[in-house]
Amino acid sequence: xxxxxxxxxLFSGILVASTLAPMAYAEPNKPGxxxxxxIGYYNTDNxxxxxxxxxxxxxxxxxxxxxxxxxxxxxxxxxxxxxxxxDLDQYRxxxxxxxxxxxxxxxxxxxxxxxxxxxxxxxxxxxxxLINAGGGVKYALNQDVSLRTDFRLVKDIExxxxxxxxxxxxxxxxxxxxx
Numbered sequence: 001x002x003x004x005x006x007x008x009x010l011f012s013g014i015l016v017a018s019t020l021a022p023m024a025y026a027e028p029n030k031p032g033x034x035x036x037x038x039i040g041y042y043n044t045d046n047x048x049x050x051x052x053x054x055x056x057x058x059x060x061x062x063x064x065x066x067x068x069x070x071x072x073x074x075x076x077x078x079x080x081x082x083x084x085x086x087d088l089d090q091y092r093x094x095x096x097x098x099x100x101x102x103x104x105x106x107x108x109x110x111x112x113x114x115x116x117x118x119x120x121x122x123x124x125x126x127x128x129x130l131i132n133a134g135g136g137v138k139y140a141l142n143q144d145v146s147l148r149t150d151f152r153l154v155k156d157i158e159x160x161x162x163x164x165x166x167x168x169x170x171x172x173x174x175x176x177x178x179x
Contacts, residue, residue, distance in 0.1 A: 032175015
């Protein structure tokens with residue numbers, strides 16, 4: 001009976017240690033390419049006369065060996081306007097700045113800003129230039145995978161619309177393992 005109990009304790013210890021091991025190697029700002037699929041909520045300006053709706057996006061980025069990163073994003077939202085489908089496609093290039101005082105923890109806040117275009121599928125809007133700014137938080141699950149929340153204000157330059165986007169995603173890092 002004592003041997004069986006000891007084996008159970010040893011097995012439980014190994015199981016707990018192997019579960020916590022990836023957390024010890026978490027690296028939220030690992031240099032290399034990143035891929036971030038996300039889902040969220042696109043809240044349009046009231047003057048746009050379009051419904052607020054769910055959105056999804058994908059971002060391809062590069063994290064430099066410092067707090068800076070660059071990211072290209074495609075975002076899509078299906079909305080309705082006057083009972084008609086009103087698809088919104090957004091293409092952005094953003095710069096991200098990870099707040100360096102938090103880079104030694106699994107939780108990393110960041111600031112973001114960028115430019116792009118919004119293509120709305122109605123005859124009145126068309127393709128418009130935009131600027132955006134916001135931020136978010138990344139939580140590193142291990143050295144390659146992070147959960148990421150993001151909030152952006154999006155300013156349509158040509159029509160003075162101010163939209164906002166809230167999203168959550170999973171960021172995958174592809175780079176050399178740190179030594």
